[in-house]
Amino acid sequence: MQSIRPALSNATRHNMQRLVMLRSVVMICLTAVIIGLRLASIPLPVLPLLLAITGLGLLNGIAWWRLKHTQQTTQRELLAQLLGDIAALSVLFYFSGGYSNPFIWMYLLPITVAAVALRTAYAWIIAGLSITCYTLLMFYHIPLSHLHMHAQLDAKNSFHLDIHLVGMWLGFVVSSIIVAIFIARIGQNLRDYDKTIAAVREKALESERMLALGTLATSAAHELGTPLATMAIISKELRQDYANQPELLQQLEILQKQVTRCKEILSSITRNAGLSRADAGQGFTLFEFLQEAIQRWRDTRPATELIITMSDTKINPIIFMDRTFTQAILNLLDNAADESPERILFDANWDEKTLKIQIRDFGAGLSAETKSKLGTPFFTSKNNEGMGLGVYLTQAILARYEGKLSLNNHPEGGVITLVSLPLKNLRIRN
Numbered sequence: 001m002q003s004i005r006p007a008l009s010n011a012t013r014h015n016m017q018r019l020v021m022l023r024s025v026v027m028i029c030l031t032a033v034i035i036g037l038r039l040a041s042i043p044l045p046v047l048p049l050l051l052a053i054t055g056l057g058l059l060n061g062i063a064w065w066r067l068k069h070t071q072q073t074t075q076r077e078l079l080a081q082l083l084g085d086i087a088a089l090s091v092l093f094y095f096s097g098g099y100s101n102p103f104i105w106m107y108l109l110p111i112t113v114a115a116v117a118l119r120t121a122y123a124w125i126i127a128g129l130s131i132t133c134y135t136l137l138m139f140y141h142i143p144l145s146h147l148h149m150h151a152q153l154d155a156k157n158s159f160h161l162d163i164h165l166v167g168m169w170l171g172f173v174v175s176s177i178i179v180a181i182f183i184a185r186i187g188q189n190l191r192d193y194d195k196t197i198a199a200v201r202e203k204a205l206e207s208e209r210m211l212a213l214g215t216l217a218t219s220a221a222h223e224l225g226t227p228l229a230t231m232a233i234i235s236k237e238l239r240q241d242y243a244n245q246p247e248l249l250q251q252l253e254i255l256q257k258q259v260t261r262c263k264e265i266l267s268s269i270t271r272n273a274g275l276s277r278a279d280a281g282q283g284f285t286l287f288e289f290l291q292e293a294i295q296r297w298r299d300t301r302p303a304t305e306l307i308i309t310m311s312d313t314k315i316n317p318i319i320f321m322d323r324t325f326t327q328a329i330l331n332l333l334d335n336a337a338d339e340s341p342e343r344i345l346f347d348a349n350w351d352e353k354t355l356k357i358q359i360r361d362f363g364a365g366l367s368a369e370t371k372s373k374l375g376t377p378f379f380t381s382k383n384n385e386g387m388g389l390g391v392y393l394t395q396a397i398l399a400r401y402e403g404k405l406s407l408n409n410h411p412e413g414g415v416i417t418l419v420s421l422p423l424k425n426l427r428i429r430n
Helices: 004-039 046-069 077-096 104-117 120-137 163-241 246-271 286-300 321-338 368-373 390-399
Strands: 147-151 157-162 303-308 345-350 355-362 404-409 417-424
Touching: 004 046, 004 077, 004 104, 004 163, 004 417, 046 077, 077 104, 077 120, 104 120, 163 246, 286 303, 286 321, 286 345, 321 345, 321 355, 321 390, 321 417, 390 404
Parallel strands: 303 345
Antiparallel strands: 147 157, 345 355, 355 417, 404 417
């Protein structure tokens, strides 16, 4: 919920900016009408009308000052601004014919903004106050003369326009433009807010999913400790019993290395749970880090040929990598080796800004269905032999560093996996 509150404040802030723009248009229209009527020699109490428009300008000044000096805009501030609009409009209408003023429709503007941007209770306050002011203006106002404007069409015919009807037409035109532009933008702002809420909820669900996987991994590490220890003891005894059989000893040595590797992985789950960076703050050069990750993978998959191409640039930054990033690379290499057990290609290049890794296998490639589901937890394309977490966990790890992962079919067969990672995020210690 802490992430949702700033999003709500941000939405209210945008609505305040829209209100300032809307009010500016209203002020320009009202000023233009007053000037036009004065030029047409129609008597108007100019001073109180200009004071009302000045009041709207003062509200705009206060709103701009608040927007400039604070990042938090509350719904109460927006409510206060709309109440000020109603007060200024009421003064203006009082001195210009009350309910008969053709611009009385402007009471709808604060109501519309409140209905779109404020909570229900505040919207009803604005609506109720606007209705009350409109009703009072029916009985208390300074009337204007019922004036007419004439225009000669030709020698025989002339037309007669009521100033009230002209004002109603102008009001319809202006209100249509305002609704089309400003209210539509406020609606878009709310839709963007809904998207933000959906994104926050999705991240919360993702965090819960990762927490569940972490709990499961810790539990598995605890339960697998005993059978792995038993396997290590038996493999050691078998090496002693068959010391005179070199071929079998070689196989037992590989088995023992794999058991040892499994024990190291399980130990690291609990031992390094709270460590996010290299031990004692000591970083690695990027080249050393990649070499170590590759060697760790080679120890577990000695049968697969790994052809490596590294960047020959002199740039070799010191990085403080999350331990899980090594696992992300191993996951991608494992996936490639599962599809192409004979040979895979590994290419890493970087400049001052970005690290790019390409891993290519020579397997059957990705079907359309498989590609659409990649990254979904527990989805696997390995005939149910895998857990379906490799790509999902890799994406989650890379996302912490603003990295990107893509898997596509290579034109010549197989799959090419692309990793792009900003180096600036690897140099910063968390």
